[in-house]
Amino acid sequence: MIGARVRQFRTARGLTMSELADRAGVAKSYLSAIERDLQTNPSIQFIEKIANVLDVDINALLKDEAATNSSDETAALDEEWQKLIAEAMESGVSKEEFKDFLEYNKWKLKQK
Amino acid sequence: MIGARVRQFRTARGLTMSELADRAGVAKSYLSAIERDLQTNPSIQFIEKIANVLDVDINALLKDEAATNSSDETAALDEEWQKLIAEAMESGVSKEEFKDFLEYNKWKLKQK
DNA sequence: TAAGAACGTGCGTTATAATGAACAAAAGAT
DNA sequence: ATCTTTTGTTCATTATAACGCACGTTCTTA
Numbered sequence: 506m507i508g509a510r511v512r513q514f515r516t517a518r519g520l521t522m523s524e525l526a527d528r529a530g531v532a533k534s535y536l537s538a539i540e541r542d543l544q545t546n547p548s549i550q551f552i553e554k555i556a557n558v559l560d561v562d563i564n565a566l567l568k569d570e571a572a573t574n575s576s577d578e579t580a581a582l583d584e585e586w587q588k589l590i591a592e593a594m595e596s597g598v599s600k601e602e603f604k605d606f607l608e609y610n611k612w613k614l615k616q617k
Numbered sequence: 618m619i620g621a622r623v624r625q626f627r628t629a630r631g632l633t634m635s636e637l638a639d640r641a642g643v644a645k646s647y648l649s650a651i652e653r654d655l656q657t658n659p660s661i662q663f664i665e666k667i668a669n670v671l672d673v674d675i676n677a678l679l680k681d682e683a684a685t686n687s688s689d690e691t692a693a694l695d696e697e698w699q700k701l702i703a704e705a706m707e708s709g710v711s712k713e714e715f716k717d718f719l720e721y722n723k724w725k726l727k728q729k
Numbered sequence: 730t731a732a733g734a735a736c737g738t739g740c741g742t743t744a745t746a747a748t749g750a751a752c753a754a755a756a757g758a759t
Numbered sequence: 760a761t762c763t764t765t766t767g768t769t770c771a772t773t774a775t776a777a778c779g780c781a782c783g784t785t786c787t788t789a
Contacts, residue, residue, distance in 0.1 A: 532778045537738060546660045549679060567661060644748045649767060
């Protein structure tokens with residue numbers, strides 16, 4: 506279904522529904538209905554708008570999930586992790602700080 | 618416009634409007650309006666139907682804006698970040714620990 | 730802990746996508 | 760040449776896509 510894909514890309518970009526709807530110039534209430542598959546037949550202009558903001562090809566939203574993420578790297582990351590990544594990047598956490606955090610945790614796990 | 622492309626593919630297949638509309642299961646009156654650009658915002662299900670009969674990819678009918686992709690640096694998932702995250706997941710770092718790390722860093726940045 | 734903002738959803742309304750006739754013009758057949 | 764069938768169009772009607780606003784909840788900020 507198309508709703509799942511829209512939500513997937515949206516959360517991956519760390520965007521809220523209000524934000525996406527605002528940027529795309531569509532009603533957030535309708536976007537909500539689309540993501541929950543309460544409505545499943547949007548127009549091409551609607552799809553173009555949100556695809557434009559999400560910066561993805563229109564096919565990425567229309568494509569049946571069969572070919573979409575068979576062996577896609579980003580698909581390996583589950584949804585919650587993607588949110589965390591987006592949040593991390595936006596908050597200005599440096600990669601170095603994160604690396605330190607990683608090493609510290611590895612060390613901590615070893616102590617058990 | 619989309620109408621020109623539909624007509625182009627249809628005539629190329631030697632199909633009449635009545636025939637295409639019939640096979641696709643849509644109203645020929647509406648198909649007529651689409652081809653003459655009296656209506657320019659069909660639904661994805663409509664396009665899928667006729668694209669299916671015409672045996673063309675959906676893009677072939679929408680391709681007017683094929684090159685609208687200029688990947689956003691800030692929003693897109695940074696490649697190096699992805700590797701770090703993958704490493705984090707494999708090393709068994711829990712989401713909770715990562716969340717705590719994020720909050721701590723946000724707080725730290727605020728202190729300046 | 731209270732106030733305020735931002736989040737997503739529910740609902741009534743509007744705009745328009747999509748339909749099913751019936752129609753005139755053109756093509757094809759007898 | 761008239762009759763018949765097929766073509767694409769017009770028009771009134773129905774279905775639903777899309778909207779704006781208000782509401783309850785969940786984060787923030789003080």
